[in-house]
Amino acid sequence: MFHAFPNIMTDQDQDSSARIPLSLHSVSSLKASLHQRGFRLTTQRQTILHIFQTLPQGNHLSAEDLHDRLRQQGERISLSTVYRTLHLMAQMGLLRELELAEGHKHYELNLPSPHHHLVCIQCNQTIEFANDQIFQVSYKQAQAHGYHMLDCQLTLHVICPEAMHQGWHTTLPRGWICDRAAQKSYIDQED
Amino acid sequence: MFHAFPNIMTDQDQDSSARIPLSLHSVSSLKASLHQRGFRLTTQRQTILHIFQTLPQGNHLSAEDLHDRLRQQGERISLSTVYRTLHLMAQMGLLRELELAEGHKHYELNLPSPHHHLVCIQCNQTIEFANDQIFQVSYKQAQAHGYHMLDCQLTLHVICPEAMHQGWHTTLPRGWICDRAAQKSYIDQED
DNA sequence: TTAGCTGCAAAGTATTTGCATGAAC
DNA sequence: GTTCATGCAAATACTTTGCAGCTAA
Secondary structure (H helix, E strand, C coil): CCCCCCCCCCHHHHCHHHCCCCCCCCHHHHHHHHHHCCCCCCHHHHHHHHHHHCCCCCCCECHHHHHHHHHHCCCCCCHHHHHHHHHHHHHCCCEEEEECCCCCEEEEECCCCCEEEEEECCCCCEEEEECHHHHHHHHHHHHHCCCEEEEEEEEEEEECHHHHHCCCCCCCCCCCCCHHHHCCEECCCCC | CCCCCCCCCCHHHCCHHHCCCCCCCCHHHHHHHHHHCCCCCCHHHHHHHHHHHCCCCCCCECHHHHHHHHHHCCCCCCHHHHHHHHHHHHHCCCEEEEECCCCCEEEEECCCCCEEEEEECCCCCEEEEECHHHHHHHHHHHHHCCCEEEEEEEEEEEECHHHHHCCCCCCCCCCCCCHHHHCCEECCCCC
């Protein structure tokens, strides 16, 4: 039985058919999960959870991004609280912490079937992909060491075709940036 | 043919039997590789490459670590140069950039058969493991998208047995740190 | 009523950059 | 001689922390 997101399961979720409880990441399960640990359910924490719940699959936010979104919807949550909440939710296993190429962390809901990333180290272009084998291998590895796995992330550092074409390995000029550097991210499916 | 470390191959290395050229990461290949791109071989760059070459397998250094080592051996290379060199060598595919839990990057030579990491998000304890499947999957994925792969890293975020034992999912007190938090890292082999 | 939480401001840590001097080619 | 690299110091980016007042339980 896979237990990648176990912490907010209730006892009756523990059978194998309930691997992905419907209540996962709901406000009431957040509340229960916080209370179990002696933490409190605040409006700020609810609001932040809601942002992640309504974020399209494949998107991920930095602390700054999240703070901006909150301001846009009229919420006045301080950046400190944003950082504290992201850290807390990551420690609880609710959020997945991604280290991509931009130099700061990104967060998204820690859902089943994690996806992985291919990142061009020249232009930071990022492509997501899914692959069940990775999860299987990871889970087995964690179990072999007696650890409880919350998340697994495979990150490929690559050179994009544009950079290769420009002669990445020989004549690529300093400071060259591929045209796609401005673009954000692409979503891709399992092969 | 796998091309994870292609940039400093010479033309006669291009046959499949020379997948891992002996000259890989030598001073003369560093020189050639730099010159190809219009960069220069400086004593600082040589010295830094040498540190990585003599680093035991499985070790990795942060910019600060590297700077300290240089001072210890009497070299006076500025921290700026250390950062600039690490960045340059990572962009060239010579070094592998690791994002573990400590909040700053670590570097090591980008050798064949990359290893992966299991990191406890409670105490930062890190275990290395190797697994050839990961490389195969990654290479296939990069190729499918037309990208040139330099490196792949699988990172598992886990809860260590100690934290689980203390009741991670229910009663783990704030600020709890497992006894192993002070320890550094463990090496492990492929299963 | 008693912790825990938030917001603000200040501090801390990691990394980058401008510029004058020095080194590689 | 020209161009690139280094070292220093200053700047930047990101994140954490102390503390007083606020809020959930």
